[in-house]
Amino acid sequence: MTREFAFPGTRARYAPDRVIDIEHIALAIEVDPAKRAVAGTATLRGMVIAPQTKTVELDAVELTIDKVAANGKPATFRHDGKKLRVELPSPLATGAELTLAIDYKGAPRRGLYFVGPDEGYPDKPSQVWTQGQDEDSRYWFPCFDAPIEKATSEVTVTVPANLFALSNGVLVSDKTSGNKRTLHWRLDVPHSCYLVTLAVGDFGTIETTWRDTPVVYYVERGREAEAERTLERTPQMLELFSNKFGVPYPYPRYAQVFVADFIFGGMENTSATTLTDTVLIDERAAIDYDIDALVAHELAHQWFGDLVTCRDWGEGWLNEGFATYAEYIWREHHEGRDAADLELEEWADSYFGEDANRYRRTIATKLFDEPIDIFDHHLYEKGGRVLHMLRHVLGDELFFKSLAHYLGKHRHGLVESRDLARAFEDVTGKVVDWFFSQWVIDGAGHPELDVSMRFDPDTSIATITIEQTQKVEGRTPLFRLPTKMRFRIGDKPDDVDVPIEIVEQKQVFHIKLEGEPTQAIFDPGRVLLAARRIDKPESVWVAELAGATLALDRAAAAQALAKRGGPNAEQALSAALEKDKFWAVRGTAAQGLGMLRTETARDRLVRRLKVEVNPRARRSIARALGEFVHDQAAAAALASVVEKGDASYFVEAEACLALGRTRASRASELLRHAATRESFTDVIRQHAYRGLAE
Numbered sequence: 001m002t003r004e005f006a007f008p009g010t011r012a013r014y015a016p017d018r019v020i021d022i023e024h025i026a027l028a029i030e031v032d033p034a035k036r037a038v039a040g041t042a043t044l045r046g047m048v049i050a051p052q053t054k055t056v057e058l059d060a061v062e063l064t065i066d067k068v069a070a071n072g073k074p075a076t077f078r079h080d081g082k083k084l085r086v087e088l089p090s091p092l093a094t095g096a097e098l099t100l101a102i103d104y105k106g107a108p109r110r111g112l113y114f115v116g117p118d119e120g121y122p123d124k125p126s127q128v129w130t131q132g133q134d135e136d137s138r139y140w141f142p143c144f145d146a147p148i149e150k151a152t153s154e155v156t157v158t159v160p161a162n163l164f165a166l167s168n169g170v171l172v173s174d175k176t177s178g179n180k181r182t183l184h185w186r187l188d189v190p191h192s193c194y195l196v197t198l199a200v201g202d203f204g205t206i207e208t209t210w211r212d213t214p215v216v217y218y219v220e221r222g223r224e225a226e227a228e229r230t231l232e233r234t235p236q237m238l239e240l241f242s243n244k245f246g247v248p249y250p251y252p253r254y255a256q257v258f259v260a261d262f263i264f265g266g267m268e269n270t271s272a273t274t275l276t277d278t279v280l281i282d283e284r285a286a287i288d289y290d291i292d293a294l295v296a297h298e299l300a301h302q303w304f305g306d307l308v309t310c311r312d313w314g315e316g317w318l319n320e321g322f323a324t325y326a327e328y329i330w331r332e333h334h335e336g337r338d339a340a341d342l343e344l345e346e347w348a349d350s351y352f353g354e355d356a357n358r359y360r361r362t363i364a365t366k367l368f369d370e371p372i373d374i375f376d377h378h379l380y381e382k383g384g385r386v387l388h389m390l391r392h393v394l395g396d397e398l399f400f401k402s403l404a405h406y407l408g409k410h411r412h413g414l415v416e417s418r419d420l421a422r423a424f425e426d427v428t429g430k431v432v433d434w435f436f437s438q439w440v441i442d443g444a445g446h447p448e449l450d451v452s453m454r455f456d457p458d459t460s461i462a463t464i465t466i467e468q469t470q471k472v473e474g475r476t477p478l479f480r481l482p483t484k485m486r487f488r489i490g491d492k493p494d495d496v497d498v499p500i501e502i503v504e505q506k507q508v509f510h511i512k513l514e515g516e517p518t519q520a521i522f523d524p525g526r527v528l529l530a531a532r533r534i535d536k537p538e539s540v541w542v543a544e545l546a547g548a549t550l551a552l553d554r555a556a557a558a559q560a561l562a563k564r565g566g567p568n569a570e571q572a573l574s575a576a577l578e579k580d581k582f583w584a585v586r587g588t589a590a591q592g593l594g595m596l597r598t599e600t601a602r603d604r605l606v607r608r609l610k611v612e613v614n615p616r617a618r619r620s621i622a623r624a625l626g627e628f629v630h631d632q633a634a635a636a637a638l639a640s641v642v643e644k645g646d647a648s649y650f651v652e653a654e655a656c657l658a659l660g661r662t663r664a665s666r667a668s669e670l671l672r673h674a675a676t677r678e679s680f681t682d683v684i685r686q687h688a689y690r691g692l693a694e
């Protein structure tokens with residue numbers, strides 16, 4: 001039973017009507033950190049759309065409006081604390097120019113945030129920053145606050161002379177007079193007003209370039225080395241995305257600023273991304289941790305979200321699905337497909353969890369109460385997985401060619417899901433409406449597949465039976481799923497890929513092979529977003545764990561064998577723990593051995609913990625040893641890591657938790673001691689406490 005996403009009676013939310021097309025937003029404001037206040041003038045210049053326009057309605061929440069001028073003449077207005085209704089001195093015809101200058105002030109509770117030292121955190125830097133998405137820019141300047149309105153922007157901001165202020169685009173001027181400093185920023189590329197940004201503080205600066213574009217990082221003074229370490233691959237990402245997306249990075253500058261107490265991980269403000277300072281990486285954390293996914297995500301938004309924007313929040317997956325998928329594209333380029341594929345599994349877990357425990361919805365929807373409600377695992381992770389599937393339906397070349405076409409066609413514009421489908425059709429000639437219908441627009445949920453296979457040596461035919469067992473009801477459809485079977489025949493080293501397309505509830509495929517398959521992998525690389533139950537002989541799983549081409553398929557075999565148990569499974573898992581070339585497969589094998597809980601499995605893990613060179617695999621081994629409750633050998637191995645420490649924070653932390661789980665007698669003493677250690681994001685202390693609670 002899956003619950004409905006929207007409450008009964010929820011009305012569809014569409015983009016609002018516009019009477020004028022705003023072309024340019026100019027803010028001239030003073031920000032006073034001491035008073036936590038903003039004051040100044042917002043000038044909106046545009047052209048009238050609606051015939052005989054007499055009034056213009058804007059969003060301005062909890063701001064005080066002092067004065068409004070329309071085309072230079074005083075205009076009367078009404079403001080109810082949320083909406084500002086401006087009465088034009090005389091009606092304007094379609095096409096007429098209109099400039100509204102609004103004098104305002106306020107002490108915003110949202111949109112513009114003031115942070116600084118307090119009793120609990122006396123060292124916190126004094127900073128001011130904005131967060132406009134999704135509908136909070138209206139709390140710090142009067143605007144037409146919807147993605148559908150895109151304008152160029154200009155922010156002239158006055159701050160105390162000891163501070164710096166970052167905004168979108170390029171810095172036009174920077175003047176200090178007395179104890180005040182005024183910085184003038186301008187962006188000549190239209191964007192939606194949720195992307196207008198301001199970040200004020202005493203920042204240290206790191207400057208680099210990509211091609212001829214300045215790439216600048218801002219961070220609380222004194223933390224420059226951390227910022228550089230954390231963001232160092234930004235220019236490589238700019239190069240990769242400019243090539244992959246087929247449109248070079250579209251802005252004159254790319255800035256990233258770290259701020260304190262940020263309410264999200266990052267925000268893709270146009271040409272000037274804001275990031276939380278909690279992700280700044282120290283030298284030791286960098287051994288086995290990075291925030292490349294976050295950096296790549298916000299950077300990809302500069303194309304998907306900022307340059308090409310969802311026309312209303314119900315189409316928000318066109319921003320977030322792409323930004324999420326860009327994390328994969330970066331990882332694939334930087335560390336290879338096997339490393340990138342790991343993210344796919346994490347996304348699936350997030351989405352499946354939300355689907356099972358919370359609700360099921362279509363990815364694109366108009367039915368929601370507040371825009372923030374749809375920024376969920378359907379939007380991000382399922383959205384990313386849908387793009388990954390589409391890439392595999394079309395192939396790499398056509399997929400990326402289509403993205404370039406989509407970005408070029410809708411550059412500076414607004415999009416909905418059908419625009420993306422049409423872009424693929426334009427380039428490939430393939431009508432992908434069926435794909436968008438089942439995954440994005442009309443369909444919800446995912447296929448649940450039962451796959452079984454057998455081989456007849458007399459005819460040399462493999463019979464693959466596939467059933468879609470999901471309940472077809474509500475918005476959950478029967479899916480059309482193009483995929484493939486991957487075989488290895490005998491001891492030949494090459495994969496034999498056979499395309500198949502599932503369209504029925506139950507379908508049987510007969511595939512003639514050149515000999516008995518040692519491997520038979522349904523949907524190699526687990527591209528389909530599907531729950532799956534796979535039935536095949538143990539010997540095939542064993543061969544796949546030892547030799548499948550993709551790490552994800554080897555890991556899937558490790559999991560299947562761990563579930564089966566028995567001496568063959570243990571032997572195969574032990575071999576993978578020692579020999580697999582990819583750390584995550586060694587890690588999955590370790591987890592599998594932990595599930596088996598035999599003495600021999602334990603001994604393998606204890607030995608491997610000492611010699612495993614990859615810290616991420618060591619983490620998994622430590623976790624696996626935590627399965628051996630009241631086992632002295634496992635506890636001793638973990639205690640040794642907790643006592644002596646590990647090069648990696650995360651291995652040490654994992655060992656703390658695992659030691660607690662063994663309930664060894666010495667655990668509490670060792671964990672209490674470990675809890676005094678300082679570490680990145682306090683990971684060791686937190687795991688030690690969790691271990692103590694076991």
Ligand SMILES: [Zn+2]
Pocket residue numbers: 297301319320323
């Ligand atoms: Zn995002």
